[in-house]
Amino acid sequence: MSFAEPQLLWLALLAPLAGGLAGWLWRRRLSADAAWAARGLWDRLLAAYRPGRLRLSVAALALAVLGTSLALARPRWGEGEQKVERKGVDVVYLIDSSLSMGAQDVAPSRLAAAKVLVRRLAEAMPGNRMGLVQDEGSSVVLAPLTVDGAVIDLLLDTVEPGSMPTPGTELAPGIDAALKLFGEGREKHRALVVLSDGEDFGGGLTNAADRLKDEGVVVYAFGIGTPDGTIVPVPGSHQSKLDENGKVVVSRLHEETLEPLTRATGGLYQRVTSAGADPSAIVRRIESMEKRTLESDTVNTREERYQWPAGIGAAALLLYLAVAPFAERARRRAA
DSSP states (O other): OEESOGGGGGGGGHHHHHHHHHHHHHHHHHHHHTTTSOGGGHHHHOTTOOHHHHHHHHHHHHHHHHHHHHHHTOEEEEEEEEEEEEEEOEEEEEEEOSGGGGOOSSSSOHHHHHHHHHHHHHHHOTTSEEEEEEESSSEEEEEEEESOHHHHHHHHTTOOTTOSSSOSOOSHHHHHHHHHHHOSSOOSOEEEEEEEOOOOSSOOHHHHHHHHHHTTEEEEEEEESOSSOEEOBOTTSSOBOBOTTSOBOEEOOOHHHHHHHHHHHTOEEEEEOSTTOOOHHHHHHHHTSOOEEEEEEEEEEEEEOTHHHHHHHHHHHHHHHHHHHHHHHHHHHHO
16 A cells, blocks of 8 residues: 555544544543532433443544545555556747848847747647757758657757858758658648748748648748848858848848748748747647647556545544534533
């Protein structure tokens, strides 16, 4: 036998304390009554009076406290089996790490805000499987689908603007990589979360949107940046990015790239202009999606048996309530 709440076992010490206190009070009352009539005359004055009833009421009170205490400690014995299932949604985070994501119109930078959002989303949805894809001119899978959010948090530290061998800004390769992570099928428990400023010079998003819709993937997008935009810093220098004509490149938020993806798949778009943006609206939408069984296992458990001491305690309390008033009336009449 074991107890689920062993720290409450000390309450059982109240049982002898309650019984001892009740017995002491009865002795005190009877001693006071003895001043009015000799105890040897009590049987003649009240034939129904029995000292045994007093002892029974004291024992019943102590047993009621003991039963209640043991029930609160939740005793368990006997083996049982319980099937445990973990259900959730498959969520892939597609994070844009092109040079334009280093722009600082969203402090401290667009990419830094994207990392913060991914961490908040992963923390808010711990029951889901999560994957991470980094995208620029090409894409790379940083983390396959996993329930370990710490992996996502660790790998985010490796993502920097322009850190991939193929520079550029093209979302289609990242979407293709995400679809491969999801695998084949048309299940309704797949979510792709895109974090980007929406710049895309590769094309192919129309076909990508069709594939996402066909395979049951719902897209949620965070457009990170401002419509006015700002210059794009070059990593490792104090210079700004220049175009082929030597002019300073100004990068702006392109919502017209991201919003159609979300509309086509029944998802949701959110503009982000601060690292403190609240992603709760998208979290609620993802959590409301149909869930699949991620893990299933059968575990051996001990059966809860708190009903037995609780029942004994309740019966003892009823006995006390039935006997104690009678004993009290008998004592008063004897007095």
